[in-house]
Amino acid sequence: MGNDGGDARGWGVFGLTGLVGQSLRVQLRPDDPLAWAVTRQPPADASALPWITGSLPALADPPPVQAIASLGPLDAFTDWFDGSSLAPQRLVVLGSTSRHGKADSPDPEERALARRLADCEARLSACCASRGSALTLLRPTLIWGHGRDQNLSRWVALARRRRWLPLPATARGLRQPIHADEVAAAVLAALRARVPVSGAFDLPGAETLPYDDMVLRSLQAGAPASRLLRLPAPVFRALLRLAGRRGPGPGLVSRLGRDLTYDGAPVRAALGLAQKPFRPRPEDFPA
Structure with missing residues (x-):
């Protein structure tokens, strides 16, 4: 068993300055127990948050917490977590439906990405099983929003x-595009759930x-x-x-001509999500 810190409290978050992290920061409530957030460089408006400056995979173990969320690249986080001694009660991690959709791509780099995602999922599952941590793995579809996405x-x-x-x-x-705000809401729902929600869930948007x-x-x-x-x-x-x-x-x-659709009913039921149809607004694409 790794280091769960005994009476550890709060959440640790990786990727709070990224696209989904930007949305999550806005949705944080005063009673959300954010203990620390790892970043390579704190943003200009970082003064109110408990930042830890560092980068994966060289980061030393931060203080133990009850829950850890990873909003960034799955492979870098998996390598770090596999080598850490932390054993949080719950782990909430973002993967990608590219694990499915790019498995048979004509591009060898995309096929390699799909294999890495599948390998990371298996490694995290094994880590959590051995450490007694509940794993919530969320695979968003096409993430968009705030003018920061690459889609x-x-x-x-x-x-x-x-x-x-x-x-x-x-x-x-x-396609089933999902706004970064809705991805962040799903992560927060998993962190706030009274009982940890274990499982791997595809996370599509509400409209196809x-x-x-x-x-x-x-x-x-x-x-x-x-x-x-x-x-x-x-x-x-x-x-x-x-x-x-x-x-x-x-x-x-x-x-472009292939249907890439996934069942969102399981994740909506498990986390109590309320999603909106795809209705982009001018402010979603700042110049």
């Missing part, structure tokens, strides 16, 4: 520059819609002067060849 915000930024955005006409694969419709709604909110240009697939692929390394990779392109 919809990237498309909006490109459309703002060019006033048009090309997509293949086949980009009709179903075709990829091009999702992008079109985003452009209407964040780049209303632009237009979506649906191209025949061969023409789109020719444009990608011209773009070279600046364009999206083969993995993303291959998934």
Whole structure:
């Protein structure tokens, strides 16, 4: 058994300065027992929070706490936690549905990512079982929001520059985008639950819609002067060849026409989540 600190209290959080972390900080309540948050560099408005400056995997064990949440890359956190002596009562960790959706990607780097995610999940499960920690593993789908994501915000930024955005006409694969605020709310629900919620849960957004419709709604909110240009697939692929390394990779392109949908009922029931349909607003895509 690792070091659970006996009478340890409070939460420790990794990734509080990231996209989901930004949302979580806003949603913290005065009675939420945040004991420490690890960051490479505290943000400018960090004075009110108990920051620990450091980076993974070299970070020494912080003080024991009852719960630890990881909002950042799963592989770096897994390597650190595996080598630490901490044994919190509950561990709440963000993974990704890329574990499923990229397993058969034509891009070898994406297939390797899917394998790493699966390996990390197995290692964390084994660690928690040996230390008596309850593991809540959340796999968000396509995270967006606050202009900081690399998904919809990237498309909006490109459309703002060019006033048009090309997509293949086949980009009709179903998606379930989830706002960073809702991912943070799920993490907080797991941390605040009276009894630890053990299990691995896919975490999709509330609405399922075709990829091009999702992008079109985003452009209407964040780049209303632009237009979506649906191209025949061969023409789109020719444009990608011209773009070279600046364009999206083969993995993303291959998934545009595939349905990537997951059952959100289990996580909503387990954590009591209330989610909203996908309705992007101009403030979701700050310039």
